[in-house]
Amino acid sequence: MNKNELIQAIAAKTESSKAEAEPSVRALIEVISVTLKKGEWLCVHAGKGAALV
Numbered sequence: 001m002n003k004n005e006l007i008q009a010i011a012a013k014t015e016s017s018k019a020e021a022e023p024s025v026r027a028l029i030e031v032i033s034v035t036l037k038k039g040e041w042l043c044v045h046a047g048k049g050a051a052l053v
Contacts, residue, residue, distance in 0.1 A: 003025065006025055007021050007022050008021075010024065010025055
């Protein structure tokens with residue numbers, strides 16, 4: 001899934017437009033990138049499982 005597909009999926013899931021979803025997705029990607037660049041762990045809990053990045 002690329003960034004545009006993620007934006008579309010978030011927009012659909014939240015019943016909003018792509019324009020409304022895009023800033024949040026970009027912010028999320030930035031926060032994840034900054035966290036990983038600092039060498040910190042990131043744990044994402046998604047329902048039945050969790051992913052450590």
